[in-house]
Amino acid sequence: MTRNRIYFAMLASLMLALGLSVTANAQYLTSARAGFVNRTEGKVYILRADSLDGEKGRASLGTQMRNDDRISTTANSYAEVLLNPGSYLRLNENTEVRAVSTDLASVRFELVKGSVIAEVGEANKKAPIEIVTPKGTLTIAKDGLHRIDAKASATIVAVRQGEIHLGTRAELAANKATKIGRGKVASLTGSDQIGKSDLAKLDRDVMDNLDVWSFNRAQTLTAANVASLRRSRVLTAFGGGWYYDSFYNCYTFIPYRSRFYSPYGFGFFNNFYDCYYYNPYYWYGNGGGYYGGGGSVVTPPARVVTGNDRAPIRREAEGRGIDTGSIFDSRSASGAGDFGSRTISSPSTSSSSSTISAPAPSRETSSGDSGSRPSMPTRP
Numbered sequence: 001m002t003r004n005r006i007y008f009a010m011l012a013s014l015m016l017a018l019g020l021s022v023t024a025n026a027q028y029l030t031s032a033r034a035g036f037v038n039r040t041e042g043k044v045y046i047l048r049a050d051s052l053d054g055e056k057g058r059a060s061l062g063t064q065m066r067n068d069d070r071i072s073t074t075a076n077s078y079a080e081v082l083l084n085p086g087s088y089l090r091l092n093e094n095t096e097v098r099a100v101s102t103d104l105a106s107v108r109f110e111l112v113k114g115s116v117i118a119e120v121g122e123a124n125k126k127a128p129i130e131i132v133t134p135k136g137t138l139t140i141a142k143d144g145l146h147r148i149d150a151k152a153s154a155t156i157v158a159v160r161q162g163e164i165h166l167g168t169r170a171e172l173a174a175n176k177a178t179k180i181g182r183g184k185v186a187s188l189t190g191s192d193q194i195g196k197s198d199l200a201k202l203d204r205d206v207m208d209n210l211d212v213w214s215f216n217r218a219q220t221l222t223a224a225n226v227a228s229l230r231r232s233r234v235l236t237a238f239g240g241g242w243y244y245d246s247f248y249n250c251y252t253f254i255p256y257r258s259r260f261y262s263p264y265g266f267g268f269f270n271n272f273y274d275c276y277y278y279n280p281y282y283w284y285g286n287g288g289g290y291y292g293g294g295g296s297v298v299t300p301p302a303r304v305v306t307g308n309d310r311a312p313i314r315r316e317a318e319g320r321g322i323d324t325g326s327i328f329d330s331r332s333a334s335g336a337g338d339f340g341s342r343t344i345s346s347p348s349t350s351s352s353s354s355t356i357s358a359p360a361p362s363r364e365t366s367s368g369d370s371g372s373r374p375s376m377p378t379r380p
């Protein structure tokens with residue numbers, strides 16, 4: 001009995017030491033605001049609300065938006081902004097978004113022009129996300145995946161997972177908001193109501209570069225989650241939130257519970273044990289499931305490619321992956337068909353450099369070592 005007590009005491013001490021070591025090395029984003037820029041590709045700009053000369057600065061990883069700031073992209077440029085923990089707003093090229101409220105209790109962004117994809121992984125029903133469009137306000141209170149396109153005559157809302165409501169947060173609470181369900185496309189023209197003529201069935205095979213980029217970002221984020229936990233090798237759970245991963249040079253999400261699956265079907269974990277056998281790039285056939293945490297077989301939601309409800313991609317001997325260095329087959333990015341034999345590539349990007357009013361993170365490598373990993377971005 002005494003020997004067992006000594007053994008468990010030593011094991012507990014070891015686990016505590018490992019946990020403290022990882023906590024000390026973990027780079028945790030403690031921001032209490034939405035609007036943190038997690039990824040930019042190409043030329044992305046930010047216009048500060050207090051800018052006296054109206055001059056834009058370059059936004060990059062580490063730029064924190066404040067209320068009334070505007071972030072915009074140019075041609076062949078994309079941006080990812082963190083909303084509440086587990087949720088993202090991804091901007092298409094030639095898009096402008098204004099941060100109305102970055103308070104996590106009342107997240108509210110305005111789509112001024114262009115297109116965005118809102119991936120909401122862990123929605124807070126008590127603090128739903130609002131997106132203002134030129135043709136009405138949308139409220140997201142449940143996990144889901146939504147694309148919003150602001151066009152000249154109408155705002156097009158495509159609900160690929162979950163649901164979204166036409167109306168404000170207050171109208172949703174009073175049951176006065178109009179629901180747009182999964183698999184529907186709504187055309188908003190400025191009315192508070194949506195008629196049958198304004199609704200259509202989502203064409204699950206329609207896609208463009210924004211859909212591809214968003215899918216690849218979702219995959220990268222879960223790969224960063226799994227990689228960081230495997231490097232830590234700590235079996236105890238992490239605290240939920242945003243953690244910086246130097247290998248992928250972005251903040252990834254650590255869920256508050258042991259695991260959860262994003263609207264795209266990718267797994268996120270908060271401890272090494274649960275993610276040990278998980279591979280974000282491949283699905284392995286085994287009676288309709290895949291190898292999950294601790295060697296057990298679990299069945300996640302179907303992975304979604306550009307909003308399509310697909311069965312998990314399986315092969316008996318070898319997994320089929322998403323190759324970010326390849327391109328589609330002979331069809332164009334806007335073509336239709338089955339993704340079973342395709343790979344997905346990221347859109348081409350142009351280089352960028354940081355300037356003036358949008359503080360950029362430090363990305364310097366150690367002297368004499370051009371191959372070292374980038375350092376954690378400094379907070380503005």
